[in-house]
Amino acid sequence: MKGDILPDGDHIARYCKPTQAPEGVIQATAFLPRDNEESLSVNWLEFLDCPDRESEISRLRSVYDAKLNRVAVNARIAVLKVGDVRQKVMAESEDRRALKILHDPEENDPSHSGIYNVKPDDELIAELILETVLENHPARGHI
Amino acid sequence: MSELQYLTYENGKLPDGLMSAVYSGKFLVGDAHGDAFCTWEHYKKKEPQYLPTAFVNEESLRVAETTTFFQKNSPFTQENLLDYREDKVQELIFRMRTLRSDSCKELEKKLLALLTDVKEEDTCMDLDSLRDLYNFFQLNRRLKCPMISLTPENEIYASWKPGGNRVFSVRFLGKGKVRFVIFKPNDMHREQQMRLSGTATYDMLENIASPHGVWDWISA
Numbered sequence: 597m598k599g600d601i602l603p604d605g606d607h608i609a610r611y612c613k614p615t616q617a618p619e620g621v622i623q624a625t626a627f628l629p630r631d632n633e634e635s636l637s638v639n640w641l642e643f644l645d646c647p648d649r650e651s652e653i654s655r656l657r658s659v660y661d662a663k664l665n666r667v668a669v670n671a672r673i674a675v676l677k678v679g680d681v682r683q684k685v686m687a688e689s690e691d692r693r694a695l696k697i698l699h700d701p702e703e704n705d706p707s708h709s710g711i712y713n714v715k716p717d718d719e720l721i722a723e724l725i726l727e728t729v730l731e732n733h734p735a736r737g738h739i
Numbered sequence: 740m741s742e743l744q745y746l747t748y749e750n751g752k753l754p755d756g757l758m759s760a761v762y763s764g765k766f767l768v769g770d771a772h773g774d775a776f777c778t779w780e781h782y783k784k785k786e787p788q789y790l791p792t793a794f795v796n797e798e799s800l801r802v803a804e805t806t807t808f809f810q811k812n813s814p815f816t817q818e819n820l821l822d823y824r825e826d827k828v829q830e831l832i833f834r835m836r837t838l839r840s841d842s843c844k845e846l847e848k849k850l851l852a853l854l855t856d857v858k859e860e861d862t863c864m865d866l867d868s869l870r871d872l873y874n875f876f877q878l879n880r881r882l883k884c885p886m887i888s889l890t891p892e893n894e895i896y897a898s899w900k901p902g903g904n905r906v907f908s909v910r911f912l913g914k915g916k917v918r919f920v921i922f923k924p925n926d927m928h929r930e931q932q933m934r935l936s937g938t939a940t941y942d943m944l945e946n947i948a949s950p951h952g953v954w955d956w957i958s959a
Contacts, residue, residue, distance in 0.1 A: 614856035615889040618849065623888035623898060624908060624920075630891040668859055688934060716891070719910055720920050720936040 600699040602709060604679025608638040608697065609656055611735060614670035622674050622732055624722040627714070635710030640699060641675070643707040649675070653733050659705055660735060671735035680728040681711070688724055695721075824863045828854060831869050838876055842884040842959060846876065849887045857889060867913030868894040875911070875941040883959050885909075899957040904932050907953045915940045921951055 602608065616626035629636050639656055646652040653673060660667045678697050685693050696712040714721055832854065835847035850869075857864055872895045876882065885897040890910060898908040906922035918938050925931040939947055945954055 613860065615853055615860070615893075618853060618856075618886060618888055621886065623886060623896065625888040625890050625896045628890055633891075668856070670856060688932070690934070690936070717918065719896075719908060719918055720934060723906060723908060723920050723922065724934075 598699060598701055602640055602678045602697045602699060603642075604677075604682065606678050607641040607730075608676055608678055608681075608709060608711075609641055609653075610636065610638045610674045610676065611660060611664075612672040612674055614668045614672075617670070617672040617732075620670065620672060620732070620734075622672055622726065622729055624719065624726045626674060627711075627722040627725040628718065629714055629716050631716050633716075635698075635700070635712045636714055638676075638697070638709050638711055639705070639707045640709045641707070643699070643709075649731070654737065657735065657737050659707070663705055667736050669736055673733040673735050674729045675731035675733070676725070676728050677730060680730075681725055684728050685721055685724050689721055693718075693721060821861075821863055824866055825854075825858065827866055828864050828869055831866070831873055834873060835876070838873075838880055840880045840959075842882060843876055843880065845884040846887070849884070853887060853889060857893060862893060864889065865892065865894045865913060868911040871895075871911040871913060871915060871917070871941050872897065875909075875944070878942060879945065881958050883957055885957075901956045905956055907948060907957055909941075909944065911941065915942070917941050917944065919944060919948070921948060921953060923951055923953070 610626060612622050612626040616623055627636060639659065641649075641652045641656075644652050644655050646655055656673060657667070660671075682695050682697065685695050693713060695714065698710055698712060700708050700710045702708045711725075714725075829851075832847055832850045835843045835850065850864075854864060883899065885899045888896045888898070890896055894913065895911045896908065897911070898906065900906050904922060904924050906920060908920045910918045912918065916938065917940065919936065921933070921935040923933050925933050933951075935951070937947070948954055
């Protein structure tokens with residue numbers, strides 16, 4: 597439900613544009629919000645209720661297909677663990693930043709969630725989040 | 740100053756020694772030595788042409804710019820401005836090869852790949868940011884080629900990660916300004932990591948980062 601805190605043991609996925617993942621390697625720029633964004637958009641993987649990671653990623657690809665004008669060929673999906681992100685940033689940021697990862701469902705994207713409390717000029721926080729990325733998948737399936 | 744006339748020119752180029760500026764939607768032509776702009780009457784008989792607005796509003800640049808004039812029907816559309824920016828970005832990327840180092844050749848390839856990606860998003864790299872990247876590498880030609888990505892505002896983000904818990908990343912904000920991040924092992928307690936961040940100008944980065952050993956691990 598909107599505003600629910602995601603459990604630390606659950607996972608989130610972040611869509612990374614090709615310009616944020618050159619040569620398929622995800623960079624910290626994938627974890628910087630735009631100037632007018634309140635949070636970093638992510639998807640709550642356990643909410644998708646799929647049997648395994650492969651089917652979660654496949655489901656996400658369908659979500660992106662439906663939601664975005666087009667999914668770029670070289671776009672990537674970063675998978676992170678909620679607890680790792682929160683704890684890493686809290687422990688290692690200069691101001692002991694407390695990130696909030698909240699469910700924020702949308703009409704065509706019920707697993708949509710957001711990482712709150714990251715600012716557009718938080719490069720250090722973005723680098724810390726990057727260090728917690730567990731997996732990197734292509735955002736487009738086989739053509 | 741006499742009444743304004745439309746600027747016209749032959750073969751897409753102004754005669755030598757002339758500058759131009761935008762004024763109230765029309766173009767003045769003046770002497771390159773700084774004399775007051777006056778109307779240009781010699782081309783009255785030709786079809787009027789326009790210069791892109793962004794071109795004539797350029798501030799003085801550290802990097803010398805080529806003066807290529809584009810013949811367009813209207814200089815004020817968003818599409819024309821985007822085309823102009825893309826051309827300037829591409830031109831600046833190609834200039835990387837003039838820096839004559841292996842890492843700059845590699846940087847050129849990476850930037851061209853990024854340019855292809857950003858065009859698919861119907862947007863463009865930030866030209867001021869790219870210019871600062873160029874000027875930074877002009878000052879520091881012996882650096883290894885970093886990973887290059889774009890921020891949500893399409894500014895250049897350069898990142899060196901040689902391993903061993905070391906990161907040096909620089910966000911080129913344009914107008915000479917940068918924000919940087921340094922991660923490195925704590926010299927007194929190697930099992931711990933130091934993390935620093937700050938704002939500076941690109942020409943100060945070496946002074947700031949060298950005491951932390953950064954320049955050693957990002958230099959070729």
